[in-house]
Amino acid sequence: xxxxxxxxxxxKAGAPSVxxxxxxxxxxxxxxxxxxxxxxxxxxxxxxxxxxxxxxPEALPAGHTIADMARDVAEVLDVTGTAQCVxxxxxxxxxxxxQLALDAPERVAGLVLxxxxxxxxxxxxxCFDARLALLGACGARAYVEAQPIFLYPAAWAAAHAEQVNxxxxxxxxxxxxxxxxxxxxxxxxxxxxxxxxxxxxxPTLVAAAQDDVLVPWTCSQRLADGLPHxxxxxxxxxxxxHSVTDPDNFNRTLLAFLAQQTNxxxxxx
Numbered sequence: 001x002x003x004x005x006x007x008x009x010x011x012k013a014g015a016p017s018v019x020x021x022x023x024x025x026x027x028x029x030x031x032x033x034x035x036x037x038x039x040x041x042x043x044x045x046x047x048x049x050x051x052x053x054x055x056x057p058e059a060l061p062a063g064h065t066i067a068d069m070a071r072d073v074a075e076v077l078d079v080t081g082t083a084q085c086v087x088x089x090x091x092x093x094x095x096x097x098x099q100l101a102l103d104a105p106e107r108v109a110g111l112v113l114x115x116x117x118x119x120x121x122x123x124x125x126x127c128f129d130a131r132l133a134l135l136g137a138c139g140a141r142a143y144v145e146a147q148p149i150f151l152y153p154a155a156w157a158a159a160h161a162e163q164v165n166x167x168x169x170x171x172x173x174x175x176x177x178x179x180x181x182x183x184x185x186x187x188x189x190x191x192x193x194x195x196x197x198x199x200x201x202x203p204t205l206v207a208a209a210q211d212d213v214l215v216p217w218t219c220s221q222r223l224a225d226g227l228p229h230x231x232x233x234x235x236x237x238x239x240x241x242h243s244v245t246d247p248d249n250f251n252r253t254l255l256a257f258l259a260q261q262t263n264x265x266x267x268x269x
Contacts, residue, residue: 004028004055005048005076009039017044018258019085021073021093023241024184025171026053030090033247034254041255046085048076052180060183066092066191070099077107086110086261088254090243091215092188101202102193110261111204112254115212115240117219118226119194127214128185135182140175144168150214151241197226204230205257207250209242231257 006028009015018038022030028047038045049056051072052064073096077085087108089097094116101108117124127150135143148157148164157164175181204227208220217234224232233253238246 002079003048003051003072003076005046005080007080008035008045008047010042010044014081014083015044016042017046017080017082017085019073019077019082019087020045020047021087021089021096022050023091023093024188026050026056026092026176026184027174028054030241030244031088033244034088034251037247037251037255038258041258043258044082046076046080046082048073052184053176054174057176059177060180062183064183065187066095066099067103069096069187070103073097073100074104074107083107084109086112086258088112088114089116090114091116091240092184095188095191095193098193098200099191101200102196105200105202108202110258111200111202112207112257113204113220113223114207114243115209115215115217115220116206116223117191117215118197118223119192120189121216121219124215124219125189128189132182132185135178140178141172143181144171144175147171151239152245153211153237153239156239156245194222194226197223198228200227201229202227203261205233205253206230207233207243207253208235209238209240210234210236211238212240212242214240 020031027049031047035045052058052060084107087097094113097111101111134146145168206220206224208217210217224230235242243250
């Protein structure tokens with residue numbers, strides 16, 4: 001089944017492009033705080049709903065992996081006529097970017113990894129165990145109601161209660177099903193590229209928030225230390241979704257990194 005894809009900004013397929021790959025939720029809508037800023041800066045932006053989520057509904061096969069998700073990104077690049085991109089990935093989407101940079105480095109001119117990781121860690125495993133137990137015992141609504149606890153700082157979530165409630169209701173209405181959610185969590189938990197980081201020569205921005213309660217910021221430090229051409233941008237606040245909770249600061253950092261990627265033909269001035 002073809003994946004739902006969106007192209008924003010420049011229509012020309014050969015224009016310098018950013019591909020946005022979301023985290024566990026899988027939806028292109030996660031990037032609403034970034035798309036206008038990228039388009040205004042002259043970038044062609046490709047976003048998509050990941051297989052088995054949102055507007056790309058499909059029952060995921062047994063043994064679904066991050067490598068399968070990376071092949072989906074290559075398909076999205078082909079369908080949109082995008083020879084090469086800077087891939088911006090949040091959490092699971094960052095793992096997809098790392099995998100694509102290993103499997104098809106010619107397609108990835110740059111990487112932006114937001115609160116991502118290179119190998120499993122015991123704290124995140126504990127969080128996912130709790131989330132899966134909640135899903136199994138109480139169902140989709142309870143699972144989704146707990147999601148903002150892992151995404152957002154408490155003060156931000158309280159101050160933006162209406163937005164958070166709307167996100168929860170949307171996620172409940174479009175929940176991909178327990179089997180797909182378990183398959184996606186299993187895929188990200190199995191991912192381990194730690195021993196191959198040195199093979200990724202792609203220029204990389206590693207972005208992390210120190211108050212992320214789901215993924216320790218030290219995972220991003222490990223990525224930055226292990227990748228040959230990485231810069232670490234560490235902020236004190238913003239939570240796991242700090243590209244959403246503090247978009248102005250995040251977007252400035254993102255655009256500054258993109259402006260340096262002159263290995264893509266026709267980079268916007």
